[in-house]
Amino acid sequence: MENKKDLSNLFLIGFSGSGKSSVGKSLAKSLSYNFIDTDRIIEIQKGKTIGEIILDNGEDEFRKTETKVLSEIDFSKNNIIATGGGIPTIDKNLSIMQDKGFIIWLEASVDSIFKRLNKSSEIRPLIGSNVKKENIINLFNSRLSVYNVANIKINTNEKDINQIVMEIRKIYGK
Numbered sequence: 318m319e320n321k322k323d324l325s326n327l328f329l330i331g332f333s334g335s336g337k338s339s340v341g342k343s344l345a346k347s348l349s350y351n352f353i354d355t356d357r358i359i360e361i362q363k364g365k366t367i368g369e370i371i372l373d374n375g376e377d378e379f380r381k382t383e384t385k386v387l388s389e390i391d392f393s394k395n396n397i398i399a400t401g402g403g404i405p406t407i408d409k410n411l412s413i414m415q416d417k418g419f420i421i422w423l424e425a426s427v428d429s430i431f432k433r434l435n436k437s438s439e440i441r442p443l444i445g446s447n448v449k450k451e452n453i454i455n456l457f458n459s460r461l462s463v464y465n466v467a468n469i470k471i472n473t474n475e476k477d478i479n480q481i482v483m484e485i486r487k488i489y490g491k
């Protein structure tokens with residue numbers, strides 16, 4: 318990396334289906350870092366799925382919870398943090414991530430995201446349960462500029478989890 322900033326906290330950002338959780342888990346294991354998944358913390362804290370939270374309380378409330386969860390992370394530890402796909406759309410979240418660590422964008426094409434989301438049984442509340450490509454394209458395009466704030470971007474198309482983990486480790490010299 319270009320500077321000597323502490324590498325204790327690495328944030329994974331990117332669209333739903335870009336592999337943040339699976340890459341994050343594997344990267345954390347290989348570096349002996351904690352693994353934090355903001356969506357899973359929210360679900361545990363609220364005792365509901367993300368879908369239920371958005372349906373019951375609305376997206377704005379969900380976004381406030383995301384910011385709270387992000388700001389309560391113990392950044393004195395070594396953490397790999399897989400973030401919900403919408404986290405970088407909120408300025409406060411961006412400032413926290415920029416201030417506390419490095420941001421890695423797991424970039425994927427609309428086609429590979431579409432394929433991955435269709436394979437997965439998980440319900441993505443903001444995209445719809447029967448994932449339509451048109452919905453993905455619209456949301457995807459509206460997110461590109463925010464994901465671009467990342468310190469680095471890793472293209473994940475046609476790569477498996479191990480390859481992506483190795484690529485990140487190589488970049489960070491770990």
Ligand code: S3P
Nearest residue numbers: 332333334367401402403442443
């Ligand atoms: C969202 C992505 C989801 C989840 C929520 C909102 C988004 O996380 O946080 O449904 O706005 O893109 P994943 O990116 O892990 O699917």
